[in-house]
Amino acid sequence: MRLMPNTGIKYKLFMSQISLILVAVLSFFVISVSYFIVKAKNDAEVNLRYASSITVSNISNEINSMETCIYFASYNTDIASILSDEEELSVFDMWGNYNYVCRSLNLSQLNCKLPVTLTLYPTSDNIVIYDGLYTVSADTIKTAKWYRDSEKNSTKFHYFTETEDDISKFCIVNTLYNPDNLSEVVGYIKISTDLSIFRDIMQDFAMTNEESILLNNDGDIICTLSGKSYAADIAGSFINISSDKLDTLKIDRTKYFLIQSKTEDERYSTVGLQAVSSVYKDIYFMAVILLIILLLIIIISFVVSHLISGSIISSLDTLINAMKMSKLGELKTIEAPNSGNNELNDAINAYNNMVTNIENLIEYNNSHLETLKKYEFNFLQMQIKPHFLYNTLNLIQCLAKENKPDDVTALIKNLSKFYRTSLHTKGDFVKIENELEHISYYVAIENVKHDNSIKLDIDISEDIMNFSIPKITLQPIVENSIIHGILEKEQPQGTVSITAKKENDDIYIYIKDDGVGISPAKIEEIKKGETDRIGVLNTDKRLKLFFGNEYGLTIEGKENEYTLVTIKIKGVKFYDKNYDC
Secondary structure: OOOOOOOOHHHHHHHHHHHHHHHHHHHHHHHHHHHHHHHHHHHHHHHHHHHHHHHHHHHHHHHHHHHHHHHHHHOOHHHHHHHOOOOOOOHHHHHHHHHHHHHHHHHHHOOOOOOEEEEEEEOOOOOOOOOOOOEOOHHHHOOOHHHHHHHHOOOOOEEEEEEEOOEEEEEEEEEEEEOOEEEEEEEEEEEEEEOHHHHHHHHHOOOOOOEEEEEEOOOOEEEEOOOOOOOHHHHHHHOOOOOOOOEEEEEOOEEEEEEEEEOOOOOEEEEEEEEHHHHOHHHHHHHHHHHHHHHHHHHHHHHHHHHHHHHHHHHHHHHHHHHHHHHOOOOOOOOOOOOOOHHHHHHHHHHHHHHHHHHHHHHHHHHHHHHHHHHHHHHHHHHHHHHHHHHHHHHHHHHHHOOOHHHHHHHHHHHHHHHHHHHOOOOOEEEHHHHHHHHHHHHHHHHHHOOOOEEEEEEOOHHHHOEEEEOOOHHHHHHHHHHHHHOOOOOOOEEEEEEEEEEOOEEEEEEEEOOOOOOHHHHHHHHHOOOOOHHHHHHHHHHHHHHOOOOEEEEEEEOOOEEEEEEEEEOOEOOOHHHOO
């Protein structure tokens, strides 16, 4: 398949240069953008993994510190022993217990580097004085979720978050048992710290993270860098984030890259999030800048390619324009430009020689064809006219010998009209109407000889009558229909019918007789020229000479029934000068 079949060589050369530049530029653009997209994603994965792992590691250390602190306070057997005392104590003894508990809790807090708060919840109300800060009655926490959870599942520690005085806190609770009866709960001790401490750690190591989320091993969110709360379905999906590769998750119409990092004991994990748009933000900016640069390169290449192709092809413009004019029929020699281009000068000289030879050849060919056309037409017409005249004069001679002056008079009258129609009309073409009139004179002449045994039936519409037809086209066909068709019947009488139709730009004239018909073998002889029916052959040649090989005569028929000759000519009105010599 050819590319740009209707464009000039100048533009093909120009487009080929531009195409090569565009392919190179676009390939560079696509490869560069693809590389930076992959690199940006890899960088985001590395940053998220590092930030998440170091964040969870530091937070885990802080939680371990809290666990150590509560562990130290919880396993002070003196506190458990005090809380397990079943005797009613005086207020003085209860204050003594309170002071001891406060000293023990303060001592435990010294083991924790975080600012934490330790609170004791005794189950018995007559053991210690309650101040609402260090000591609180267990009755006040029986509705708390962590309390109900501890009753259902007695584990070492319970972890949870709570909000107190509009401050979110991370808490760890341990259950205290009677040293003498380990099935008896004598109180609870809670350590808590402000969640903002964990957020500060997240912020310190956030790097490119837009969000960090701290989870426990149950998938519960402990805290987030943004302080934002998430829907249950979104929160539940964080625990399933991969720690091996970058995952994607859509949150509130924003698509994020995520990766999870867990502690060694897998009790905690952090999920780092970064919006995909922010990862590729620099890529978008870089792509725009790169695209602008490439567009400038393309524009400069466009101008340079246009100038180069123009300089290469400009010297051929004269030759190209001359060739375009020759296509329109205007053949002219041209002068070679002073370009110093030997190849161009050779091409122009060759073109001038070609134009000169073509003009001489056209002049010779037109003269030769016109002469040949006239000679052949006159030759064919001379064959037709003497043939018919000989037969007619022979008929007149016979009638004169038979002393039939009226028939001779009628015959001579029709003969004069016949020749006046064929000889006095200028040009080689007549109207179909005139040609039919010519046929009527001929049939009248034949009826004089054959006792009016021939009937001529013409059925042609008026709109066809004004079309052109070569002179003496129908007469040889009608003559054959009479002589070789009707007159060869046992009873020599019959009808010659003439009809016509116009189809597209052609005229079809049908001449049919009800004579003896014609055999397929005879039709083949006529086609091959192996026949004495010279009028039919000459008529076919004349039509092909004037109109082309697709025009002429077609013969068909059936023995003892009919013969049909179809004449196909080009449909041209009589006034058309192209057919009026």
